[in-house]
Amino acid sequence: MSITPVSFAGLGARARLEIIRPVITDERQRRIPLRFSPTDYKLSKSNTFAEITIPGLETPPLQYVRGGSETLTVQALVDTSDTLDNVRTSYVDAIRNLLRPDSREHAPPVVQFVWDEAVFTGVVEKLDVNYVLFGSDGVPLRAQLDLMLKEFRPAAQQVADNPRSSPTVEKSYVVRAGDTLTSISAAVYRRPDEWRALARANGITDPRDLRPGRVLTVPRLM
Template identity: 30%
Template structure:
């Protein structure tokens, strides 16, 4: 089978995940998954950068721009839904799944930290359009109805704004972190396990122990909030 044939069979999907409990943490478990009936005809990916330029007093010269920062990626796409050939004969269930991404999740409300689910668009092996984000806009247009007014077809225009950035050249489950984060200890946690999850190296647990003043790595009380530093911020422990 040729690569072109294999690629044509890849189906796009949207996954809703529980928002992180703390800043810098990863999203939680899957809340819902919507397997798209039809792959998008187009995807619009955008990213902004901000520059600052100090005016020059010399009329014949232009001041050099100074890079200030870059904004998150923004992915826009249209999702077409058709229930004319499905057993439930309605597109409202799929629309309700998308609507869940616009309101706080029950778990975040229980933590008294309301946050909407994180959304991830995935399509085969595409990488630039696959990232964790939040739904910044959703617009639904119903285009076909049955005799009872039940919507049978809909076009959903949505935009996903990037919520976290993985270090260049790293995937979400390996490689060193480049920013600080926090982790709340649960029963069964160990520094080695946390180091493996955050750095991809269980032997780097000393960096976390040093950052939190932990003398006994086996004595971790559930509910304790640990600061997880970037390896470069840990006093050079890994370089000695």
């Protein structure tokens, strides 16, 4: 038995986009199905580092600045060649609407890409639609969707899930121009009042004497 795009729609778990913010109780409005599950998807994430300029060094030390947002890219196919309905109104418009600001949130909805399980949570950053099949009257019947989602994680959740620093683990810190012991303490401990622990661990008697490029020991907090 040959498998056509339409018959394939009934095989296996179907991928979908699901609106999680704002809260929508009507499941038919909250869930946006994809006619066919994709063959693959791609997750990408990057970090930003700053180069610390120290005269005489061939390779400057790197200082972690921040993490970048993770992105998901997926290519999907939607098709109405069996019913001859307009694929734009049946599938594409609902996905395009995810790019529009919601009146309650004043921002586009937060969605999950679900394929048997929740794979990714984010906002739709980009959507390319390529119509590839038409009826005799010019009605589009099939479209290829190139969809990009950007990760959405509230700041409070990130602090709770993955704190960037821990007061119980000894680390090191490369001083940058404009740094003070107070600002460094706020960055590594989230407590600016712990600057004295940094001063003691590094033998600093004058808190104003911080040269860019100096490597400080960040001690554990007792």
